[in-house]
Amino acid sequence: MPLALCATSHSPLLGRNDPPAEVRREVEAALARAGGFARDFDPELVVVFGPDHYNGFLYEVMPPFCVGAAATSVGDYGLPAGPLPVDRDAAHRLAREALASGVDVAVSEDMRVDHGFVQTLLFLFGSVEELPPVVPVFVNCVAEPLGPAVRARLLGEAAGRAFGGPERRVLVVGSGGLSHDPPVPRLAEAPPEVAERLTRRREVGPGERAEREARTAAAAAAFAAGSTDYRELNPEFDALVLDALASGDLAAIDSRPNEWFVREGGHSAHEVRTWIAAYAALSTQGAYEVVESYYRPVKEWFAGFAVTTAVSRGHKDGARR
Ligand SMILES: O=C(O)CCC(=O)/C=C/C=C(\O)C(=O)O
Numbered sequence: 494m495p496l497a498l499c500a501t502s503h504s505p506l507l508g509r510n511d512p513p514a515e516v517r518r519e520v521e522a523a524l525a526r527a528g529g530f531a532r533d534f535d536p537e538l539v540v541v542f543g544p545d546h547y548n549g550f551l552y553e554v555m556p557p558f559c560v561g562a563a564a565t566s567v568g569d570y571g572l573p574a575g576p577l578p579v580d581r582d583a584a585h586r587l588a589r590e591a592l593a594s595g596v597d598v599a600v601s602e603d604m605r606v607d608h609g610f611v612q613t614l615l616f617l618f619g620s621v622e623e624l625p626p627v628v629p630v631f632v633n634c635v636a637e638p639l640g641p642a643v644r645a646r647l648l649g650e651a652a653g654r655a656f657g658g659p660e661r662r663v664l665v666v667g668s669g670g671l672s673h674d675p676p677v678p679r680l681a682e683a684p685p686e687v688a689e690r691l692t693r694r695r696e697v698g699p700g701e702r703a704e705r706e707a708r709t710a711a712a713a714a715a716f717a718a719g720s721t722d723y724r725e726l727n728p729e730f731d732a733l734v735l736d737a738l739a740s741g742d743l744a745a746i747d748s749r750p751n752e753w754f755v756r757e758g759g760h761s762a763h764e765v766r767t768w769i770a771a772y773a774a775l776s777t778q779g780a781y782e783v784v785e786s787y788y789r790p791v792k793e794w795f796a797g798f799a800v801t802t803a804v805s806r807g808h809k810d811g812a813r814r
């Protein structure tokens with residue numbers, strides 16, 4: 494029973510622009526169950542597919558995919574800053590497998606990751622100190638141009654082949670929202686000072702970070718209060734995605750053109766690529782089944798928020814060691 498899966502939405506607005514208490518409690522309960530699933534599985538390695546929001550990857554060099562052989566959390570949105578416990582050998586193994594199968598991943602010996610990785614890891618494991626060894630795999634989900642979504646499936650399958658043997662328990666994690674379109678800047682529309690920020694790496698001071706984060710929280714508050722400046726969440730799109738992933742028919746979503754994701758789910762719906770990669774990794778073990786699937790659209794968090802866990806078919810009970 495070597496592979497298990499957790500895929501969750503993330504939102505940096507959790508705790509900053511909350512929905513009514515009962516909604517937050519319900520989501521937190523779903524996340525706590527996913528955390529229980531992850532800890533019961535007791536992984537010896539966590540392969541986490543995550544996006545970035547121009548904190549770690551900039552247009553200076555923007556790879557479609559990057560395997561982190563060492564990684565540091567930038568500490569955005571109040572998350573802990575500092576190094577993550579990366580298994581460097583496992584990262585190189587994944588990179589070799591991906592490259593051998595024609596998926597041209599970059600490798601970083603000094604990867605910076607933001608809430609797109611760290612929040613989800615903490616949902617599942619509580620703190621950086623409690624994390625098992627991880628391999629963070631960046632999937633570009635915001636910086637156009639993007640390749641076709643099916644490439645995320647090929648990346649995930651490479652991860653499944655790299656780690657699908659019986660020798661260790663590996664949890665694959667997808668981190669990203671379903672339908673959502675928070676105000677993440679886009680190069681094509683950016684004024685020069687924003688284009689500069691999206692292009693060149695530099696230290697972001699606490700004042701600038703706080704200002705950006707406050708702007709995002711204010712936008713979410715306006716969205717929840719009914720502002721029509723933002724694209725609506727789309728529960729139908731979200732259901733279609735969750736159904737396709739649960740049924741194993743990944744082509745039902747990853748064969749769609751990029752414009753479909755934007756039209757139906759908003760620009761950040763490309764984060765679904767992280768889920769596609771994680772489910773594709775699990776699929777290399779044969780048929781799988783979803784253990785739990787939770788969904789709720791939460792405008793205060795700018796997110797069609799979902800939490801799913803899955804194991805290979807026949808291992809549903811075995812997932813609880
Ligand atoms: O802070 C910024 O510059 C951009 C805002 C941002 O990063 C928002 C991120 C939102 C998500 O990660 C999400 O909803 O998936």
Ligand SMILES: [Fe+2]
Pocket residue numbers: 503544546609669670761764
């Ligand atoms: Fe995100």
